[in-house]
Amino acid sequence: xxxxxxxxxxxxxxxxxxxxxxxxxxxxxxxxxxxxxxxxxxxxxxxxxxxxxxxxxxxxxxxxxxxxxxxxxxxxxxxxxxxxxxxxxxxxxxxxxxxxxxxxxxxxxxxxxxxxxxxxxxxxxxxxxxxxxxxxxxxxxxxxxxxxxxxxxxxxxxxxxxxxxxxxxxxxxxxxxxxxxxxxxxxxxxxxxxxxxxxxxxxxxxxxxxxxxxxxxxxxxxxxxxxxxxxxxxxxxxxxxxxxxxxxxxxxxxxxxxxxxxxxxxxxxxxxxxxxxxxxxxxxxxxxxxxxxxxxxx
Numbered sequence: 455x456x457x458x459x460x461x462x463x464x465x466x467x468x469x470x471x472x473x474x475x476x477x478x479x480x481x482x483x484x485x486x487x488x489x490x491x492x493x494x495x496x497x498x499x500x501x502x503x504x505x506x507x508x509x510x511x512x513x514x515x516x517x518x519x520x521x522x523x524x525x526x527x528x529x530x531x532x533x534x535x536x537x538x539x540x541x542x543x544x545x546x547x548x549x550x551x552x553x554x555x556x557x558x559x560x561x562x563x564x565x566x567x568x569x570x571x572x573x574x575x576x577x578x579x580x581x582x583x584x585x586x587x588x589x590x591x592x593x594x595x596x597x598x599x600x601x602x603x604x605x606x607x608x609x610x611x612x613x614x615x616x617x618x619x620x621x622x623x624x625x626x627x628x629x630x631x632x633x634x635x636x637x638x639x640x641x642x643x644x645x646x647x648x649x650x651x652x653x654x655x656x657x658x659x660x661x662x663x664x665x666x667x668x669x670x671x672x673x674x675x676x677x678x679x680x681x682x683x684x685x686x687x688x689x690x691x692x693x694x695x696x697x698x699x700x701x702x703x704x705x706x707x708x709x710x711x712x713x714x715x716x717x718x719x720x721x722x723x724x725x726x727x728x729x730x731x732x733x734x735x736x737x738x739x740x741x742x743x744x745x746x747x748x749x750x751x752x
Contacts, residue, residue: 497621501606505617508608510537511544513596516576521588527581529594535569539603542568542741546599548579553592559583560597567672567680567718568740575680626732626746633735633744635660636667638717639697645709652704652715655697656688664692666752667722671702674714682706689752723750 502508516530529548535541545564549557561579569575579594581587598611602622609618639655650673658664668687675681682704692698706712721736732746 497623498606498619500604501619502608503617503619505610505615508617508619509610509612510535510603511541511599511601511610512536513546513577513599515594519591519594521585525585525588527585527588527591529579531577531579531596532574533565533569533577534574535571537603538571540568540570541601541603542566543602543607544569544575544599545601546577546579547597549595549597550581550583550591551593551595552590558587558590561594565680566670567683569680570678573677573679576682624743624745628730628732628735628744628746630737630742630744633746634737634739636664636669636720636722636737638669640715641699643715645712647709648705650682650704650706650709650712650715652702654700654702654717656692656700657697658692658694661694663694663725664722665689665725666750667692667720668751669700669702669717669720671704671715672718673704673706673712675711676713678714681711687752721751723752 502510512534514532514534516532519527519529521527531546533544533546543564543566545562547562548560550559550561551557559582561582563577563579565575565577567575581591581594597613598609600607600609602608605622607620607622611617635658637657637659639657641653641655643650643652645651652671656667656669666687666689668685670683670685672680673682673684684702684704686700686702688698688700690698702715704712704715718740719736719738721734724733724735727733727748730746732748733750734747736745736747738744
């Protein structure tokens with residue numbers, strides 16, 4: 455359960471100061487009146503504890519609603535990290551309303567690319583009801599968003615102006631340098647008016663064959679703002695010291711704006727359990743962390 459900011463904190467603080475608190479292994483702040491002790495640091499001690507301070511991502515609608523070739527209605531939004539720290543695992547929830555303010559549908563979208571301070575990205579929200587109701591949609595309103603920063607997860611309610619947060623406890627974290635066994639060599643790129651194409655090699659630098667892997671590529675402008683991303687999988691076995699050729703595609707609004715691209719995360723399966731008991735690894739090249747799993751992806 456996320457910690458929720460509310461007025462009862464002041465009463466709770468008085469009760470704790472008067473009566474102390476029982477010994478506990480949880481991550482909540484503790485106070486022991488039996489004498490000097492070495493305090494265990496709470497992972498959320500440095501969390502942003504007010505709505506105003508934690509509401510660091512701005513969102514702006516770009517243009518009007520658009521209907522694509524499949525008759526799907528969507529809205530384009532631009533988000534910006536207005537803080538001085540990088541944020542990741544960003545997700546937004548939207549309400550679709552008619553002209554009278556009735557909620558017709560909702561939608562959730564996520565950006566798993568780490569957004570540095572002052573950088574921007576685009577989020578596309580889609581109306582999930584039957585296209586026959588497209589004509590009833592009047593507005594698409596962001597209602598809340600979540601993000602993680604400095605090992606704390608935040609939930610920002612834009613309607614009630616409330617904040618919730620909790621420690622970002624990563625389970626099954628492993629040695630990044632040992633799990634980071636794949637490398638990526640970019641061979642060529644080409645663009646058209648509709649898409650941007652990158653050919654690359656996925657190289658197996660380990661001493662074991664890799665039966666399956668997937669990767670996420672990000673496409674950036676000259677200032678390293680997010681324009682588009684793409685995910686691809688390779689289900690052909692890559693032998694030790696060998697590579698697989700693959701192609702990534704991006705479909706931004708303007709391919710001429712793409713100036714940089716790179717694989718920012720990937721995952722892979724092993725043929726059998728390793729010494730850690732894992733058969734699958736997720737590797738985040740931005741955050742330099744890796745997570746093991748006992749279940750294969752493919």
